[in-house]
Amino acid sequence: MVIQLNNAWNDYELIYLYRCGEQKALQLLLKKHMGAIKSVEKELLEICYLLDKNDVYQELLVTFIKCIDSYSDERGNFFSYLYICLKRCAARLLKNYFSPSEKIHYQAISLDEPMDELNKTSLQDVLSSTYYNTDPVHAYQMQELEIQYQYSKQFLNDKELQFFTLYENGINTNQIAKIANMTPKQVRNYLNRAKLKMRKKLDLNDRNKSSKKNTID
Numbered sequence: 001m002v003i004q005l006n007n008a009w010n011d012y013e014l015i016y017l018y019r020c021g022e023q024k025a026l027q028l029l030l031k032k033h034m035g036a037i038k039s040v041e042k043e044l045l046e047i048c049y050l051l052d053k054n055d056v057y058q059e060l061l062v063t064f065i066k067c068i069d070s071y072s073d074e075r076g077n078f079f080s081y082l083y084i085c086l087k088r089c090a091a092r093l094l095k096n097y098f099s100p101s102e103k104i105h106y107q108a109i110s111l112d113e114p115m116d117e118l119n120k121t122s123l124q125d126v127l128s129s130t131y132y133n134t135d136p137v138h139a140y141q142m143q144e145l146e147i148q149y150q151y152s153k154q155f156l157n158d159k160e161l162q163f164f165t166l167y168e169n170g171i172n173t174n175q176i177a178k179i180a181n182m183t184p185k186q187v188r189n190y191l192n193r194a195k196l197k198m199r200k201k202l203d204l205n206d207r208n209k210s211s212k213k214n215t216i217d
Contacts, residue, residue, distance in 0.1 A: 011079070014026075014032075037086060040060060040083075041053070041057055041060055044090040044094065047094065060089055063085050063089040066085070077158055080166070155197055160197070163190045163191055164190075164194040
């Protein structure tokens with residue numbers, strides 16, 4: 001039976017089909033997430049224009065394929081997993097290019113000390129990395145982000161969680177729109193819905209806590 005593949009298939013289905021030998025699934029995944037690859041490539045080349053553009057693209061492409069091979073449901077949303085892997089790959093490329101005294105130039109792009117971009121690539125691993133734990137302020141911020149991520153994924157859908165996570169990690173709406181191949185307005189709508197859901201959830205929790213206090217003898 002011939003499978004008719006199109007953009008209606010989600011990431012999980014396409015990854016499964018690719019692992020079953022369906023090469024068109026890989027093409028669709030690449031087309032779907034090319035925005036993320038190009039966004040990280042552009043950011044990297046802006047930081048260091050001396051890097052070879054083709055080499056950077058090939059490295060990010062290899063990382064993309066490795067992400068598909070290594071992805072599992074336990075790693076959370078595929079897009080978030082992929083994006084963090086791409087960022088860590090970019091950080092590794094810069095680390096290899098710059099001398100230790102020049103690390104300040106690439107720290108802005110790094111989400112973690114990239115010893116191996118696919119060794120610990122879940123969002124939880126990145127947020128609780130030893131790289132940030134060396135600084136008390138960073139450690140506190142990362143702990144707060146991890147708690148927020150674990151909390152918000154209970155009631156946000158995949159898109160809302162994906163965009164909210166990126167936004168909280170300093171990626172603006174225009175950048176998210178390019179990565180997701182959407183308009184900034186669409187991204188803002190998702191972010192507004194996510195914030196509204198979180199606000200309602202927090203208000204409900206506060207009312208529950210207040211109610212419990214009132215019932216204590």
